[in-house]
Every structure is written in C-alpha cells, then in structure tokens.
Amino acid sequence: MADPVVLIAHLGGAAGVWRPVLDELPPSLTTFTYDRPGLGGAPPRPAPNPPMSYNAFAGELAAQLPAGRVVLVGHSFGALIARAFAGRYPERVAGFVSVDGSIPQMKLQLDGEPVVDGGTELDLITGHVEILTAPIPDVPAVVLVRRRDWWSTGKPPHPAIDDLWQAHQRILAQQxxxxxxxxxxxxxxxxxxxxxxxAYAIELVASGRQEPDEARLAKLGGAVAQR
Structure with missing residues (x-):
C-alpha cells in the first residue's frame, strides 16, 4: 500500500483548495488535508500568537499526523512547510512534490504589511535560515513550476522576479x-x-517513481524543463 499523501495549501489557503486535485487522484491513495489555525474551519491560535517560522508550521502538521511515512505535497507557501517538515522529520518522508513552491525569504506582499497566514505573522528571516540548513532526504520528488510570464491572474510578474522565481525552481529540482x-x-x-x-506528479512520487512519461505529460499540459 502506498504511503499517505499530505497536501499543504498556499498562504491563506484552507484544505478545500485541493478538491480539484483530489478528484483526479485514484481512490487507492490515502490523502490528508487540513486547515491551519485561523483558516477554513480551524480556530485561530490563542494570544499572544507570536510570529512563526516554517519549522513551527511543520511541527504543528507533524502533531496532527499518525506515525509513519508520508508523501508531502505543498503548493506555494505550503511547499516551504513541506521542506521544513522534511528537514525536521526526514525519517517520516516517503516523497516530495513542490507545486510552484515559494522562495523562502521572499516577501509575498508588497504593501509594507507583514506576511500573515490565518492571523499569524510569518518569521521570514528565521524561516529562511531553516530552509537553507534543512537536510534533504533521498526520496522520490517532483518539482512543478508555472508557465513563465504568468502569475495568478494572467498578468505577467516583473521580469526580474520571474527570472528569480524560475531559477529557484531549477535549483530546487537539482537539490x-x-x-x-x-x-x-x-x-x-x-x-x-x-x-x-x-495529480499525475503525486501518483509518480507515491508509486516510488519520479521520471514522467513525456507523452502523458503533453496530454496533461506539462513538459519537462530543459536544464
């Protein structure tokens, strides 16, 4: 039996954002989605609610999971939680899928306000150090990246940010x-x-493989990037 798949949502995202992916996965896979405190149906963290690093978010997740290994799937900010989890609990990681994972120290809002998830501020500096120093387990992995020049609404990001984002995904895949x-x-x-x-990326990793079938990828609107 394949190891359970844990899906970790983007910044401010509740568990329900994974419904389209869950609908595409085979019923043979066991999946786990959850609401971080202050999101979806989960109550907020009690006061004083200090800023949290990625390791702290990973610790919260670990406390909710049963013993054993899991396949980690993280989108955006969720991929940083997955990477922190892998660094803290490498023996519990069976596979890793990064879905357009965020850059650890990148400020995701440009209005001068702190970056907040579910009412809790992120400690970006501490979190960045945690990711830089986290060991990487030797497990099957896939890194997905968005199309260049597209962001979330079709509006292109700043070219320099786009270049940095794409370079980060290449480095992550190499690591x-x-x-x-x-x-x-x-x-x-x-x-x-x-x-x-x-869903296809998850199936690859959950089955213990990671090299995709390029013909199937093309039908799904994907392609292996040239390094």
Whole structure:
C-alpha cells in the first residue's frame, strides 16, 4: 500500500483548495488535508500568537499526523512547510512534490504589511535560515513550476522576479534530484488550473517513481524543463 499523501495549501489557503486535485487522484491513495489555525474551519491560535517560522508550521502538521511515512505535497507557501517538515522529520518522508513552491525569504506582499497566514505573522528571516540548513532526504520528488510570464491572474510578474522565481525552481529540482515539470497552461495556482497534472506528479512520487512519461505529460499540459 502506498504511503499517505499530505497536501499543504498556499498562504491563506484552507484544505478545500485541493478538491480539484483530489478528484483526479485514484481512490487507492490515502490523502490528508487540513486547515491551519485561523483558516477554513480551524480556530485561530490563542494570544499572544507570536510570529512563526516554517519549522513551527511543520511541527504543528507533524502533531496532527499518525506515525509513519508520508508523501508531502505543498503548493506555494505550503511547499516551504513541506521542506521544513522534511528537514525536521526526514525519517517520516516517503516523497516530495513542490507545486510552484515559494522562495523562502521572499516577501509575498508588497504593501509594507507583514506576511500573515490565518492571523499569524510569518518569521521570514528565521524561516529562511531553516530552509537553507534543512537536510534533504533521498526520496522520490517532483518539482512543478508555472508557465513563465504568468502569475495568478494572467498578468505577467516583473521580469526580474520571474527570472528569480524560475531559477529557484531549477535549483530546487537539482537539490532534490527531481524532474522539473512546467505547467504550460497555468499561472501560480496550478492545483486549480491544472489539477490533473498535479495529480499525475503525486501518483509518480507515491508509486516510488519520479521520471514522467513525456507523452502523458503533453496530454496533461506539462513538459519537462530543459536544464
């Protein structure tokens, strides 16, 4: 039996955002989605609610999971929680799928306000150090990245940010010894725009494989990036 699949949503995202992907997965896979405190049906964290690093978010997730190994699937900010989890609990990781994962220290809002998830501020500096120093387990992995020049609404990001984002995905794929797959019909929200492609990446990793079938990828709107 395949290891359970844990799906971790983007910044401010509740568990329900994974429904399109869940609908594409085979029923033989056991899946786990959850609401972080202050999101969906989960109550907020009690006061004083200090800023949290990625390791702290990973610790919260670990406390909700049964013993044993899991396949981690994280979108955007959720991919950073998955990477922190893998660093803290490498023996519990059976596989890793990054879905357009965020850059650890990148401020995701440009209005001067702190970055907040479910009412809790992110400690970006501490979290960045945690990700930089986290060990990477030797497990099957896939890295998905959005199409270049697309963001979440079809509006292109600043070219320099786009270049940095794409470079980060290439480096991440190299670190995890994973194929880098481009979602050619999607902006940042790949789980919504191309859920079948995300489901295929999960199936690959959950089965213990990671090299995709390029013909099937093409039908799903994906392609292996040239390194």
């Amino acid at each position: 995890w010894r994973a194929p880098l797959i481009v979602a050619e019909r999607s902006g940042h929200h790949i789980p919504t725009d191309q859920p079948a492609l995300v």
